[in-house]
Amino acid sequence: MYKKSPISERIASIRERYRNTVPTIMTERFKIVTEFYKAHPDLPAMKKRALVFKELCEKMPTPIHKHELVVGDLTSIYRGSALYPDCSAWMFENFRVTDPRERELDRYEVSDEDLEYIWSEEDFWLKNNLSHKMDNSLTPGFHKIVGNGVTTFGDKGCSTMPTGHYCVDFELVINKGFKAIGDEARAHLAAIDGKLYGEDAKKAQFYEAISIVSDAMLTYAERYAQEADRQAAACEYPERKAELEMMAKTLRWIFKNPCRTLYEAVEAMYLYQTASGLSEALHGTSWGRADQYLGGFYQEDLEAGRITPEYGQEIIDAFCLKLAESNRVSGSEVTYANGGYTSGQLITLGGVGRDGKDATNALTYMFLQSADRLDLHDPPMSVRIDDDTPEELWEAAIETTKRHGGLPTFESDNAIIPALAKRMSLEDARDYCLIGCVEPAGAGDEWPACGGSGQESFWLLSGLANQAINNGENPKKGPDGKTTGQTGIATGYLYEMKDFDEVLAAVEKQMDYFVDWHIAFTNIHEYVVAENAPLPVISAVMDGCMESGKDVSWGGAKYNSTGFAGVGLGTLVDSLAVIKYMVFDKKLIDAKDFLEAVNSNWEGQEELRQTIHKIVPRYGNDDPYVDEIAKWVADKFSAKVSAATGPRGNHFAPGLYPVALHVLYGMISPATPDGRKAGEPLSDGISPVQQMDKSGPLSTLKSTSVFDHSEFPNGTLLNMKLHPKSVEGEGLHKLEALIKSYMDLGGMELQFNIVSPETLRDAQANPEAHKDLVVRIAGFSAYFTELFKGMQDDVIYRTEVEL
């Protein structure tokens, strides 16, 4: 029987501080990196990244805050955010236009002096950041297709997000440590030095970089140990003093030696991730199968009498709170996509082990317990479901998600393992984790580049419908009343098409064309990163890199793929169904009039728009009329994307998930033929269009599993709305059966908001009374009251059920 236990006083006070602290932008990292880059314009990229990391490890503050048990921070103060001008220079203009202290969402404190200092370095960074190099690497054709409404990149200010969405091999961090990793790199270097045949010269650069960053890690841990010493010496409370001394000892042991206890392993994981945040920022840096890495240590601690279950839980609480606290300031426009200071550091729980047997352990439950009892929206968690998932885990997971939208998500081993086994060994596929939002990937042995170019990684299926019926033009008009002109293929206008097959043919042509452009952009991004900002801090602990002597960005990981996320499946499918039904099958409207109605944003056409909503079969209702179109779109899209190749000898991996960009990209998308008005959200993941799932959850699950999910190894996402009444009492087991049924139909991922529309409306009106209400958006969970109204409304529409 699942039980939610109370938290300790210490954890309660840390949580209180977390909930009541507005994060602050700090310039410590900015300053160190600026001075280093200015002093060393001459260094080659690999050495530069290694040495700037060394500099950061030697100079960055190493604070230990009051009550803390798990330590590691990217600034000197609690809930501070570092800045990454070496990655992108977005902050200069953005802070000028919108003062971070006054923005609507994800407000930040920052001192006037720090802002002045930041701007004083603007000139230097505008020419020396990675995004600038990206802008200068685009090929001539890019300038002609910008504004097409399908791809989401522009031709300047590209790739402002740091490299992200991956999972390193934490078992190397825990069980091997950086002393041994550095030694291994030095041995490799010694073995080839003086005889650099073939690619060895490049490898030598790599091994030297690994040696530098590994030593820097040891320095960083030692400096934290010194801070623990200092605080222990000054501490008046014997209990805390002893704890600080224990922490100092731990910090001196980890990284140099294999970990021996749960606490050591947790601290090693956290400190590594912090250090990697000094270098590459936090962008979907995932924790892999944390329960698997830690379960054995916990068991041994218990058996040896080293800890109590309560203390073990407290360590996990402290770890989860550190993740919740951590944040990275992003541009004010990005906060509309993933508000709530979320850093998307996903933890994967449960599922089968490398031997194929269910591997649920005590830690699986302890992570869920922390999420539940701390009322956190971050870190996100995913539970892997296999044939033998224990009943207790079902119960714990469902009880947790009842109170916390999307925590955890439910992932099907039976769908994901075969999908990944197409590119990795069965054992490695079984060992998969979820990264970023909902993307399956190898745990510590794959460079999946899902968030590669940041928000430009997303690609709007919804825009294809407009392109296909407007002769390759995005009908969206700018402030001057004009469109951007032809950006796609000239496939003719809707009124020139003789039948629906011609519409589909046009969609396919536009799809092929824009997939290729997106691939081009992504591969240029890869080139820019590999040449200018390789990733030795990540590569040091990624399987395959040490053996191959290659950075992850050079293809060194054991497995490689590139994620490709399609957004707005439901919007496209419904748009096509509406065209088929209204224009061709039932001939209820002339094609020219229909096109005019869509392109004029349904101005004066409310009756037509509502009629469309009323009579056309819509995706999500188990109706073959439209579900066949969904299958057609999904099949074409996955085949086209999967066939494309990246520079690391890899194939692209299609996915269907939007983080929460379906709202942001909806805001800038023109009206679509499905009756959606300009500015309204696009459909999310593989979910039906908002409020068009009129036939209840069973029909939705039938429709959304109509296509083969295993062809989407980068993940699918289905957001379901349920009324709390439906999971009362026995309802819990019915929800379990519902999830199992979906997975048996081939469904890959499922997540829930179990909250009534009344509660959500009340939370909009009285935010203070619902401060801890967690809802799932698409790729992440957030405190409802910290979202902007457009996003809140999207959640409310998703939960509009009639009893």
Added chain:
Amino acid sequence: MVNIDTRGLTYDVQGFTVQDGPGIRTTVFLKGCPLRCLWCHSPESQRFDPQISYMKMRCVGIDECGLCLAPEVCPQAAIKAGEWVDKPAEPGVQIQLPELDRGKCDDCGLCAEKCPTEALFMAGEEWSVDRLVERLLKDKTFFEHSGGGVTISGGEPLSQHDFTLAVLKRLHEEGIHTALDTTGFAKWEVLAESVPYTNLYLYDLKNMDSKQHEQGTGVPNQLILENLEKLGQACADFNRKSIGDYSSAAVAAADPRQVAQIQVRVPVIPNYNDNPANFEVMAKFCQKLQANGALKIIQLLPYHNLGVAKHERILTQGQILEAPNMDDSHVEPLAEILRQAGLPVQLH
């Protein structure tokens, strides 16, 4: 004989109904009921013919639409411009809604046909047995995974007995667990005929006092109680034939699709049937059902006021009880009376 050519009138077919029997279920709500319960939470289930329903929340207002105001759309002139309200999701923006004069409306349905937003819609859809069964079989995967199935509810499904029996029979042949949600107010012969195809009866017991029963529901309770007693016996007979035993233990252990059981449902209504005396009589009565192994459980459903909003939607002229939702703590002592009598009880 089961008549398979018959047609049925529903007001809803809903998937993932979690309170109408075991597992994941799809429930068919048949329209029309001989009872008029004051607390009825589905007023649209009462009449035996299609009727206009009006969900104001969906209307976009007469400025933007107003189709329903055209004279040819309402020959009875029952629709006119009505109140101004805040537009849903756009507070501050006011829209004017049409108003429906239920006294004049003859439910011809023209306005529902015209209304693009489905704010005005017909409650009442006609189905053939084949089409309904085909629709229900779409959800088979979910039934198999959850030990669920189909529930035929109402209204009073036995008021459309030809159709109900035909559907139950077809589902039974498909190996699907069936439940029948009934008031018990039907001819015994009809109820008896359903036993071979019905795995679970959700049988309402509202008040053990016939006079009070009539005050609350419009009909006395003799027929209902007699039928329930006979049904207990019929279930036992069926189980003996089907699995060779009729004891509670044997029935509980059997495949639920091979037995017939009764789940007694008691809506607990404030100041109507929530008195200990009623439950003491009920306990005695149910002990007889328990003795012949047919009683699965007694389910107590505390009053909730969801029906009030639906009542407004359907604009029923009859009364509806408006009271605060009942707290579990109020029902607990009543449940205890049943438990003391050795009966299995479940709240909600």
